Amino acid sequence: MPASYAYLGPEGTFTEIALRTLPEAATRELIPYVSVQSALDAVRAGEAEAAFVPIENSVEGGITTTLDELVAGTPLMIYREVLLSITFALLVRPGTKLSDIKTVSAHPAAQSQVRNWLRTHLPDADWESAASNADAARLVQEGRYDAAFAGEFAAARYGLEALETGIHDFPETAQTRFVLVGRPARPAAPTGADKTSVVLWQRDDHPGGLRDLLGEFATRGINLMLLQSRPTGAGIGNYCFCIDAEGHISDRRVAEALMGLKRICLEVRFLGSYPRADVRPGEAEPPRPGTSDAEFVAAADWVARCQDGRF
Numbered sequence: 001m002p003a004s005y006a007y008l009g010p011e012g013t014f015t016e017i018a019l020r021t022l023p024e025a026a027t028r029e030l031i032p033y034v035s036v037q038s039a040l041d042a043v044r045a046g047e048a049e050a051a052f053v054p055i056e057n058s059v060e061g062g063i064t065t066t067l068d069e070l071v072a073g074t075p076l077m078i079y080r081e082v083l084l085s086i087t088f089a090l091l092v093r094p095g096t097k098l099s100d101i102k103t104v105s106a107h108p109a110a111q112s113q114v115r116n117w118l119r120t121h122l123p124d125a126d127w128e129s130a131a132s133n134a135d136a137a138r139l140v141q142e143g144r145y146d147a148a149f150a151g152e153f154a155a156a157r158y159g160l161e162a163l164e165t166g167i168h169d170f171p172e173t174a175q176t177r178f179v180l181v182g183r184p185a186r187p188a189a190p191t192g193a194d195k196t197s198v199v200l201w202q203r204d205d206h207p208g209g210l211r212d213l214l215g216e217f218a219t220r221g222i223n224l225m226l227l228q229s230r231p232t233g234a235g236i237g238n239y240c241f242c243i244d245a246e247g248h249i250s251d252r253r254v255a256e257a258l259m260g261l262k263r264i265c266l267e268v269r270f271l272g273s274y275p276r277a278d279v280r281p282g283e284a285e286p287p288r289p290g291t292s293d294a295e296f297v298a299a300a301d302w303v304a305r306c307q308d309g310r311f
């Protein structure tokens with residue numbers, strides 16, 4: 001059996017389309033799972049080499065089921081990310097008219113992306129959440145709901161037709177980010193345009209606590225690309241922080257920031273260093289003055305010489 005990648009299915013999800021853009025997907029068996037949880041559990045159980053799941057979109061922010069799965073349980077690591085521009089089609093059983101539609105379904109993250117369209121065109125339709133947009137299409141095929149917001153490409157797979165295409169409240173900028181998640185191993189070598197993901201738990205609650213965490217990045221010139229708090233489950237007001245920072249753990253500034261966080265946090269979970277999908281290597285901003293590897297090495301060398309009385 002070839003190595004397999006699990007993905008949020010069923011067939012015809014945006015997740016599947018995004019996964020197929022990765023060259024390594026061509027040499028793997030791609031297996032659809034009914035939920036993000038089950039896809040990640042397949043990796044944890046060793047049934048799949050990796051899982052491909054949505055993690056963030058430009059309208060709704062973090063996909064909380066994915067973040068919560070990465071925050072808790074047996075540690076996993078992100079190896080790749082893919083950005084996909086998306087717009088939705090309204091899929092119906094052939095012959096259905098807009099006026100026939102009483103129930104619409106899609107993944108919860110889709111709702112915030114089509115809200116204005118719904119208000120204008122189907123103000124009285126009931127919203128029913130589905131495990132994925134393609135699963136909503138499958139449920140329309142089964143007759144459970146009247147219409148689904150999904151990729152136009154899912155219509156043929158589920159014997160449906162697109163009543164409308166190109167639906168999105170923010171069509172010019174709508175992007176969803178997906179990640180390939182595997183069991184922990186050595187991260188791929190830096191490309192020069194990388195991202196590092198971590199989860200941080202504060203040691204105690206004190207004024208400026210979050211500022212202290214962010215300061216570890218700021219003083220080393222590291223830009224943040226995602227900051228999302230998630231409840232720890234320990235009651236109101238208890239949060240951990242999911243952070244994406246520019247750079248690779250093998251960059252000195254990133255390693256030093258992680259060391260600083262390790263000293264002051266209750267817990268730090270490393271979620272991986274991997275190539276950025278939004279810029280190509282060579283196009284990323286250079287390190288800010290005073291934060292390059294060479295400058296860290298020279299500074300450490302100077303301290304060693306001071307300790308030796310050789311300055």
Ligand SMILES: O=C(O)C(=O)Cc1ccccc1
Pocket residue numbers: 008012013014015016054057086107109110131132133134176
């Ligand atoms: O991949 C899908 O089809 C999903 O259901 C996840 C999703 C949800 C909202 C926007 C893009 C992808």
